[in-house]
Amino acid sequence: MSKILIIEDEQTIAELEKDYLELAGFDVVIENTGDEGLSKALAEEFQLIILDLMLPSIDGFEICKRIRDKKNIPIIMVSAKKDDIDKIHGLGLGADDYMTKPFSPSELVARVKAHLNRYERLVSSGVQENDVVEIRGIKIDKTARRVYVNGEERNFTTKEFDLLTFLAEHPNHVYTKEELFQEIWDMESIGDIATVTVHIKKIREKVEANTSKPQYIETIWGVGYRFRV
Numbered sequence: 001m002s003k004i005l006i007i008e009d010e011q012t013i014a015e016l017e018k019d020y021l022e023l024a025g026f027d028v029v030i031e032n033t034g035d036e037g038l039s040k041a042l043a044e045e046f047q048l049i050i051l052d053l054m055l056p057s058i059d060g061f062e063i064c065k066r067i068r069d070k071k072n073i074p075i076i077m078v079s080a081k082k083d084d085i086d087k088i089h090g091l092g093l094g095a096d097d098y099m100t101k102p103f104s105p106s107e108l109v110a111r112v113k114a115h116l117n118r119y120e121r122l123v124s125s126g127v128q129e130n131d132v133v134e135i136r137g138i139k140i141d142k143t144a145r146r147v148y149v150n151g152e153e154r155n156f157t158t159k160e161f162d163l164l165t166f167l168a169e170h171p172n173h174v175y176t177k178e179e180l181f182q183e184i185w186d187m188e189s190i191g192d193i194a195t196v197t198v199h200i201k202k203i204r205e206k207v208e209a210n211t212s213k214p215q216y217i218e219t220i221w222g223v224g225y226r227f228r229v
Helices: 009-022 034-044 060-070 082-092 105-124 158-169 175-186 194-207
Strands: 001-005 027-031 047-053 075-077 097-102 134-135 136-143 146-148 152-153 217-220 224-227
Touching: 001 009, 001 034, 009 027, 009 034, 009 105, 009 217, 027 034, 027 194, 034 060, 047 060, 060 075, 060 082, 060 105, 075 105, 097 105, 105 175, 134 158, 136 175, 158 175, 158 194, 158 224, 175 224, 194 217
Parallel strands: 001 027, 001 047, 047 075, 075 097
Antiparallel strands: 134 136, 136 146, 146 152, 217 224
């Protein structure tokens, strides 16, 4: 049975929505304030959230943003506000649908079923989120092969990306230049390990605020390098 969270401050509307959804076979939980609804949404497992826009303490826009940062479940935003700008803003924050009050409870049930079916097909199709490594402001999207430093994308060559990713996936482990050369370039180092030093220098220029005092890739003198966490 799919579990649905309704975050709605108008109790009569929330109860009406709950009644129709329960008749359709759903398990429904109601929260009447923004902060309580957000806490419930993040703490428990729900398959879909019906989110009112105008709420006490925290509005629906902020709740939507915070939920979407953590979870990928369907969110249907509802509001008495009919302005297109609110709809565009809500959908832009990650809401899957936007319904304007008043609306038919049966229409709400139909949309809930449609979004749940779509989400289940997406999950069962094997579509997965990108494989991402995040450490202290550095985000490495391995699937898209993109790197962000404090939210700003930086361009990396293939070997620079591979070297940064390898070190970030093995934090606090010290690797010699020979080990890194063999791992990234897939060959025995035949005295040509200077290429590792060059690539480390280029990576630092792209991720470090101060290359003379690196906060991420440290030089362990006489040994090699490590990615510090």
